[in-house]
């Protein structure tokens with residue numbers, strides 16, 4: 526187990542390599558950003574910044590250009606990643622929909638394709654490979670640095686295989702081997718909740734004003750529920766044997782409750798995922814003849830138009846979400862939670878009953894807990910691209 530953060534929030538003083546990674550993340554998240562701003566935000570010496578960025582500017586990875594200083598509006602030189610030939614591919618494999626996207630190091634997403642995820646893993650992989658190959662062939666002359674893949678299930682410790690995705694029924698899928706198109710381009714496979722947590726960590730490092738790095742639990746609620754843990758700005762992946770730090774979606778929340786794809790009954794994700802809204806809406810009966818199973822976004826839009834049943838459905842989800850969030854906070858001892866995934870589209874209806882449920886728990890009697898909504902893109906292509914760029918930053 527490795528709880529050590531790169532950031533010193535646990536009292537451990539970051540070494541040079543860790544400061545370097547932090548600095549690069551800060552530039553990515555806050556670019557263009559001046560050296561004095563970085564020094565202030567990360568609480569590191571300007572001389573150290575110079576030592577780190579100088580060779581990277583020379584190598585054409587970073588660039589420094591004039592911009593208006595955020596403090597006084599006067600012109601100042603600011604650092605950003607060069608709009609170079611380097612690019613990244615991110616792929617989010619969802620239970621229903623998958624996305625492929627292309628991003629440069631300066632954060633511009635230039636391409637995004639959506640496709641329906643085939644239920645057969647072999648077919649899904651070859652479709653994904655085709656999409657990646659066509660991007661690769663359309664970008665001859667540029668350099669693909671890494672491919673990041675987010676998947677709805679556990680990955681192996683080497684982050685090359687999908688070990689188990691209950692909602693897809695996939696087991697032991699060699700994703701990295703299947704998507705390898707050039708031996709020089711690494712393929713990194715990450716659990717979707719962890720990828721979303723990496724995305725939100727980067728956003729929050731960019732907002733840091735005092736060198737303090739974020740600690741939070743990310744709960745990703747879409748077709749299922751997963752969780753990612755960020756301690757001192759770094760994601761925590763659990764022990765070497767299993768990347769299971771985030772299998773909270775399968776904690777039992779209702780004894781003898783609804784059957785889950787994992788084999789258990791009453792799992793949290795059967796009550797608080799975006800996908801659970803349909804059965805809550807229908808009152809746990811199969812749809813009547815001619816009645817379609819409503820999609821989550823449809824329920825949200827009905828609620829927005831004043832439909833009471835839709836509103837109650839979302840409030841019920843909020844209640845179950847809050848019960849689980851309180852359990853998560855109790856288990857990991859981190860009082861800050863970010864909710865990510867499709868569920869955030871219904872946030873305004875979910876938020877209050879969720880907070881109410883947390884207040885009923887013992888966590889509600891303590892101070893300092895907070896639950897906020899993350900950015901929708903982080904749980905989709907944003908997280909996958911974050912996995913790819915993070916992998917590259919570590920090689921610089």
Ligand SMILES: [Zn+2]
Nearest residue numbers: 775785787792
């Ligand atoms: Zn389950």
